[in-house]
Amino acid sequence: MQSTEIFVETIINTNQAKVQSTEIFVETIINTNQAKVQSTEIFVETIINTNRAEVQSTEIFTIHTLYQIAMADTYTQLYIQIVFSVKGRESLIKKAWKDELYAYIGGIITKQKSKSLAINGMPDHIHIFIGYNPVISIPNLVEEIKTSSNKFLKEKFKAFGFNWQKGYGAFSYSRSQIDPVIKYIGNQEMHHKTRTFKEEYIKMLNDFEINYQEQYLFDFQNISTWDN
Numbered sequence: 127m128q129s130t131e132i133f134v135e136t137i138i139n140t141n142q143a144k145v146q147s148t149e150i151f152v153e154t155i156i157n158t159n160q161a162k163v164q165s166t167e168i169f170v171e172t173i174i175n176t177n178r179a180e181v182q183s184t185e186i187f188t189i190h191t192l193y194q195i196a197m198a199d200t201y202t203q204l205y206i207q208i209v210f211s212v213k214g215r216e217s218l219i220k221k222a223w224k225d226e227l228y229a230y231i232g233g234i235i236t237k238q239k240s241k242s243l244a245i246n247g248m249p250d251h252i253h254i255f256i257g258y259n260p261v262i263s264i265p266n267l268v269e270e271i272k273t274s275s276n277k278f279l280k281e282k283f284k285a286f287g288f289n290w291q292k293g294y295g296a297f298s299y300s301r302s303q304i305d306p307v308i309k310y311i312g313n314q315e316m317h318h319k320t321r322t323f324k325e326e327y328i329k330m331l332n333d334f335e336i337n338y339q340e341q342y343l344f345d346f347q348n349i350s351t352w353d354n
Contacts, residue, residue: 208267213292218250241256242254244312249351255311268294276290291344323346328343
């Protein structure tokens with residue numbers, strides 16, 4: 127446990143023959159270091175009323191006790207493919223800087239404690255396959271990728287008209303599916319010689335049995351060739 131704080135505040139009110147309404151206040155702060163404690167908080171509030179022959183109407187109040195205690199390590203194995211689109215034809219991804227864009231997005235993913243497994247796409251959309259660490263929610267991760275990469279493109283490549291479209295798709299996979307998904311994403315250019323992005327995306331939604339309304343899907347550009 128790293129700099130765990132245990133706060134104990136105790137108020138004892140006693141009323142005895144030789145002590146008239148004495149109040150004792152004890153406040154203790156203890157900093158400890160133990161292994162494997164990850165900010166677990168347990169709040170305990172206890173009220174004990176006692177009546178004894180020598181102590182009349184004694185009340186002992188123990189309040190606001192905060193413990194941080196050891197818990198087991200957390201383990202996850204989550205593989206997620208994220209798909210989203212550019213906003214309009216003025217935002218098409220350029221072949222000249224797509225590789226730098228993908229590398230930059232990979233850096234964002236690493237910074238957010240996930241692992242980039244494959245990133246590729248076409249001028250009008252992108253596929254991002256990750257080993258997902260749930261320290262950050264998927265919506266927040268996607269927002270970070272979009273916001274940071276948008277800024278990167280504007281600053282480095284003067285792509286002032288570039289923007290990502292709102293929304294995304296996120297699809298989960300088992301460990302046995304990792305290699306096929308990586309291969310599929312790597313072959314985007316070949317796939318889109320015979321299938322538009324709209325067709326691809328709707329097939330993914332159907333394959334995963336996701337209910338959708340077509341009017342709320344992307345504004346598809348369906349561009350299958352690269353500009354320089």
